[in-house]
Amino acid sequence: MEIPPQYNQDIFKYLDDLLEFVSDDYVKSLIETHTNSARLMQRRWDNHEAFSEWMHWAESTNTHTSQWKDEQIRRIAVGDISEEWPISLQRHVTRCNELAAPRAYRNSEKPHTKRINLRHGKVNNLGMTPKKMHECERLSTLIGNDFSHHTHLIDVGSGQGYLSRTLSRQPFDFAVLAVDSDNNNVQRSQITSERRDVGLTTGRLDHVCAFLDRQSLERVNREWKAKGDSRSTLIGLHPCGDLSVEVIEAFIDGIHDYDGLVLVSCCYNKLSPQNFPLSQKTRTQIARLEPGRFVWEYDYFGLAVHTLAHWTMEPEKYWEVARFPMFKLLCRSRLAECLRRIGRPHFSENRLGKLRDRHYKDWWTYRKGAAEKLSLQPEELADDIDDAFWELIDWRMKVFWTAKARCGDMFESLIHLDRFLYVKERTAHEPHTTVQVRPIFDIDTGSARNLALTVDRLDSNQRK
Numbered sequence: 001m002e003i004p005p006q007y008n009q010d011i012f013k014y015l016d017d018l019l020e021f022v023s024d025d026y027v028k029s030l031i032e033t034h035t036n037s038a039r040l041m042q043r044r045w046d047n048h049e050a051f052s053e054w055m056h057w058a059e060s061t062n063t064h065t066s067q068w069k070d071e072q073i074r075r076i077a078v079g080d081i082s083e084e085w086p087i088s089l090q091r092h093v094t095r096c097n098e099l100a101a102p103r104a105y106r107n108s109e110k111p112h113t114k115r116i117n118l119r120h121g122k123v124n125n126l127g128m129t130p131k132k133m134h135e136c137e138r139l140s141t142l143i144g145n146d147f148s149h150h151t152h153l154i155d156v157g158s159g160q161g162y163l164s165r166t167l168s169r170q171p172f173d174f175a176v177l178a179v180d181s182d183n184n185n186v187q188r189s190q191i192t193s194e195r196r197d198v199g200l201t202t203g204r205l206d207h208v209c210a211f212l213d214r215q216s217l218e219r220v221n222r223e224w225k226a227k228g229d230s231r232s233t234l235i236g237l238h239p240c241g242d243l244s245v246e247v248i249e250a251f252i253d254g255i256h257d258y259d260g261l262v263l264v265s266c267c268y269n270k271l272s273p274q275n276f277p278l279s280q281k282t283r284t285q286i287a288r289l290e291p292g293r294f295v296w297e298y299d300y301f302g303l304a305v306h307t308l309a310h311w312t313m314e315p316e317k318y319w320e321v322a323r324f325p326m327f328k329l330l331c332r333s334r335l336a337e338c339l340r341r342i343g344r345p346h347f348s349e350n351r352l353g354k355l356r357d358r359h360y361k362d363w364w365t366y367r368k369g370a371a372e373k374l375s376l377q378p379e380e381l382a383d384d385i386d387d388a389f390w391e392l393i394d395w396r397m398k399v400f401w402t403a404k405a406r407c408g409d410m411f412e413s414l415i416h417l418d419r420f421l422y423v424k425e426r427t428a429h430e431p432h433t434t435v436q437v438r439p440i441f442d443i444d445t446g447s448a449r450n451l452a453l454t455v456d457r458l459d460s461n462q463r464k
Contacts, residue, residue: 001420001437002102011417012281018414019285021099022407023301026050026092030404035329035397037335051400053086057399058396069395076402077322082190083263084359092403100409101416103450105138105439114144114171123169123192125195128162132443135264136166139237142171142440142452143262149458152232154179154221157212157239161189161205161294165197168205169236175204175226179217183209212243214250221257233260238449239454241270245278248419252426261455264440267305268415273297279421303404304411317444324360330397334390338367338381363390416451423455432459 007014021027029049039045043152045052059083061069075082079097109115118125118133125133140163143153151174155164158178178415180186186209193205204226204368210216221232234251236244244265263319276296277283286294335352352373362377371378371408385393422438436454 001417002439003417004098004100004102006098011421013287015282015285015414015417015421018410018417019100019282019289019294022093022296022414023289027407028295030407031303033400033404035401035404036095036333038337038340039343040396040400041333041337041393047431050088050092051403053088054061054399054403055396057086057089058399059392062392064396069398073322073398076399076406082403084353089403093406096406096409099413101413101437101451103439103443105190105442105450109141113141114148115141116166116169116171118166118202124165124194124200126193126196127160131446132162135237135441135447136163138440138442139163139235139262139264139452140166140172142237142454143167143174143233143235146454147233147260147262147456150233151175152224152227152230153177154224156234157181157243158189158207159185161185161192161207163203163235163237164189165193165201167195168201168203170200170202173203176206177220177224177226177232178205178207179210179212179220181210181212210435212239213246214253217247217250218254221254230236231257231259233262234258235262235298237264238266239263240267242272242275244269245275248278248423248453252423254431255457259457261453263453264449264451265416265453266449267420268412269298269302271301271319271415276301277422278414279418279425281421281425282418303408304415305409306405321446326398326401328360329401330394331360331363333397334363334383334385334393335367335370335381337385338383341383342380400435410430412451416453419453423453427455427457430457434458 001011003009003011026049027451028052031429033039033049033051040055043055045055048169072082072084073211076089076093079093081097083090083095085098116123116137118128118137128136144167148437153164153167153174153176155167155176155178158164158180161178162180166172167174176436177185179190180189186207193201206224206226208220208224209212217234221227224232234247236247239247244263247262247263251258273296276284302403332352352370355366355369355373359366367381368378371381406458416437422436427435434456437451438454439450440452441450443450
């Protein structure tokens with residue numbers, strides 16, 4: 001696994017430092033304070049909290065121009081430290097820069113590399129976004145070359161079959177079984193393959209609808225008629241939450257069934273607590289900390305999803321990505337304050353769900369849509385926040401949220417490091433098995449989940 005260069009490949013020292021970071025009291029204070037907290041809205045944070053200095057700084061700089069504020073937020077997000085910031089904020093961003101696992105794609109392709117271009121030629125890319133095309137091109141290139149000595153792939157959580165169809169075509173020509181638990185996805189993928197991919201699929205492509213857990217994967221693998229006596233390689237492009245762990249466990253348990261694993265995980269916020277940590281090494285290092293020091297709850301999983309690595313250094317592109325989600329965050333925070341004032345502070349009573357993007361035109365439009373979903377009148381969601389105070393809250397919230405979200409890189413790095421160590425531990429007795437974690441997507445395409453866990457049980461000298 002590629003780790004920050006200052007560790008000189010000392011992966012256990014890196015593990016210790018990540019655990020110390022997530023266990024630090026100031027990080028805990030960030031994680032335990034939500035953006036819709038009354039403490040942030042009403043200015044009731046304690047001076048001993050890590051972010052109090054940041055909030056005072058935000059108040060002292062609130063009269064600066066919007067352009068200046070935007071630039072400061074962008075710099076916090078990408079780790080470009082400014083001497084204008086409070087010392088504690090500089091230290092926080094510096095530490096985040098030092099600890100995050102490298103996320104930049106490094107081209108390791110060889111001259112004979114097989115690759116596919118989904119943007120041009122006769123390849124059917126119907127329904128694929130530019131982001132999905134990039135992911136399928138890059139992941140299929142990795143599989144088609146580093147796993148060229150494998151023959152049969154099982155695409156777990158295949159969705160509408162974009163990756164499955166790509167790998168069954170030239171120049172890869174794999175036999176692929178696309179497995180998904182949603183029968184509508186399976187049918188759409190089949191229809192696309194049968195009606196529009198005629199003459200394009202040069203390998204083999206089969207589909208099956210099945211519940212996605214290790215037992216079901218074992219069953220469909222054994223029943224797959226196209227497989228014959230060959231063993232399979234499990235692949236997954238952004239399987240959700242616990243499914244990633246199910247795939248890893250299926251691979252480890254299926255030493256006689258699976259020869260390879262290629263997994264790009266997603267949706268850490270849907271991970272169950274028992275699925276972290278996995279490795280004995282991580283458990284041992286946690287046990288060495290002071291009792292009660294290490295805390296890992298839902299908020300940590302949730303924040304791992306919010307890594308800001310894809311927020312580009314280019315200001316215009318950065319704000320294209322960042323401004324709208326930040327306004328959503330601000331509206332939800334103001335809504336929470338309104339609900340507190342009418343005695344509805346409990347989450348169970350305020351299950352708003354998702355509003356359409358059109359509701360975020362401005363606060364008043366959002367308030368109307370939220371009131372309708374909550375069976376309230378818009379006038380009931382009132383507050384005494386005037387325009388000047390609203391502007392201050394907006395600025396404070398952006399500083400707090402962006403600095404907090406920088407922790408997400410460390411949480412995601414720790415999850416991947418733990419999985420890497422776990423697979424290494426469980427396959428230590430297998431002489432030819434190689435385990436890697438590496439970035440494979442360009443993060444400025446929007447593919448923020450770009451770390452791939454790859455495991456190969458075969459001697460690379462074995463070829464098709």
